[in-house]
Amino acid sequence: MDADVIIVGAGPTGLMLAGELRLGGASVVVVERLPRPTGQSRGLGFTARALESFEQRGLIPRFPGLETSPMGHFGGLQFDYTVLEGAHFGARGIPQSQTEAVLETWALELGAEIRRGWEFTDLAQDEDGVEITVATLDGEQQLRAAYLVGADGGNSPVRKAAGFSFSGTAATRGMYLADVTGCELRPRFLGERLDGGMVMAAPLAEGVDRIIACERGTPPAGRSETPEFAEVAAAWQRLTGEDISGGGADWVSSFTDATRQAGEYRRGRVLLAGDAAHIHLPAGAQGLSTGIQDAVNLGWKLAAVVDGWAPPGLLDTYHSERHPVGARLLMNTRAQGEVFLGGTEADPLRELLTELIENDDVKKHLAGMVSGLDIRYDMGGAEGPDGGHPLLGRRLPHRTLRTASGERSSAELLHTAQGVLLDLADDHVLRQASADWKDRVLTVTATAAEPDDAAVFAGAAGVLVRPDGYVAWAGADAGQLTAGLTRWFGPAAVL
Ligand SMILES: Cc1cc2nc3c(=O)[nH]c(=O)nc-3n(C[C@H](O)[C@H](O)[C@H](O)COP(=O)(O)OP(=O)(O)OC[C@H]3O[C@@H](n4cnc5c(N)ncnc54)[C@H](O)[C@@H]3O)c2cc1C
Structure with a gap:
């Protein structure tokens, strides 16, 4: 290999x-x-x-x-x-x-x-x-x-x-895109609908603007076809009435809605x-x-x-x-x-x-x-005492946590891309349950640093987070935690 x-x-x-x-x-x-x-x-x-x-x-x-x-x-x-x-x-x-x-x-x-x-x-x-x-x-x-x-x-x-x-x-619309130089353009950050279509303009760097022009009724051109700047400038003029043909472009491309x-x-x-x-x-x-x-x-x-x-x-x-x-x-x-x-x-x-x-x-x-914040994955095992926690299957919202090594952000705990068990109630039963996975899951005893932040964990003595930041289990039942650990991190280590 x-x-x-x-x-x-x-x-x-x-x-x-x-x-x-x-x-x-x-x-x-x-x-x-x-x-x-x-x-x-x-x-x-x-x-x-x-x-x-x-x-x-x-x-x-x-x-x-x-x-x-x-x-x-x-x-x-x-x-x-x-x-x-x-x-x-x-x-x-x-x-x-x-x-x-x-x-x-x-x-x-x-x-x-x-x-x-x-x-x-x-x-x-x-x-x-x-x-x-x-x-x-x-x-x-x-x-x-x-x-x-x-x-x-x-x-x-x-x-x-x-x-x-x-x-x-298949593609029904084609759009031009260019990083133009030497054009004095009014920013249209989120795009502007016009009679003939849509344009967008946003400053990219000193003297460089990203523009997009979409003309209704024009046949879609393939992503791989590279248009000339003159085509883009002509479309821009038809749509906005502004002449940018005297400028240039660092990069010109086209894309579609395929x-x-x-x-x-x-x-x-x-x-x-x-x-x-x-x-x-x-x-x-x-x-x-x-x-x-x-x-x-x-x-x-x-x-x-x-x-x-x-x-x-x-x-x-x-x-x-x-x-x-x-x-x-x-x-x-x-x-x-x-x-x-x-x-x-x-x-x-x-x-x-x-x-x-x-x-x-x-x-x-x-x-x-x-x-992308509404993603909720099926973590399985939703039945049982810990089945219904609002965090289950969702991303762990980033919070500041108080831990033995000081205040740390929950995101920081995931830097090494291993699983994380947040032990939020200093619960030795949960800590013991996770001990056999310590090569794959980092257990951290923590509390939310701000009282408002604690609300997100309400009802959970522990939260098991996958390496991708999604909550695989949140609750208080050690048996459910063990099931979650086995489901996502495999069998307990054979010592
Ligand atoms: C005009 C436009 C504006 C966009 N604006 C945004 C935006 O604002 N925000 C956003 O999130 N997304 C935007 N996107 C989408 C974004 O560019 C793509 O979704 C992103 O590039 C996808 O990344 P990727 O790594 O999956 O694929 P790509 O970036 O396409 O990378 C694929 C790589 O594979 C290589 N490759 C291909 N074939 C082979 C081969 N045979 N052998 C070896 N290597 C190969 C290519 O050279 C390339 O480097 C935009 C796209 C376009 C066209």
């Missing part, structure tokens, strides 16, 4: 997964066809949940000056996301190239191997592993690993070679993550963030399988947990596309949604969906 896991693609998903797998102790080789990073700005930020995922791994200081925006939108209808506790519209203005550079440095520090200029061309899997063929400058090479993950973007050669289905709806999802996220020893598993309109900036969360969900599970302690079925929960999240992402981005980009036929829908969005519960619902 060349590695426990081979990842194809050093985009944000592949790089995050490489770091997660290394934290779990798996050896990783990433193959990337590009000899060097593109430097393209693409995804300009991430959602609240992706930001929390970065925080869980201690990555936030690597994004200096990071700011979050309370004001967001759904389909162009603007509202304050902070109506939902913990929510915001995410971090904005961070070019994807910067996010990738941060993740690449982190993955390399953790010991991942990244081979650039290596293009995956084919695969063959058997009972024990997967062999891939790659084209390199030195000719064709074979690599073998126990598992292969295709994090190779929307066109995913891995997905095609492994025979995954990828169904959905919406597709792999029917399964795992076929034997081959798995898909990120855009390889789902493509959609980039509405609400959810694409990169969903890939990051796919990686955080998959990393510890795959590492546990490779290490030999994974309980039966653990790896299958990657599909059962993340496929519904992907399907919901496709639904919400399609809905946003209809509302934001549709013509007069969508006016009644827009009017109705404008009325509904006055309601705080509707705002909370939409903010939860787009920010």
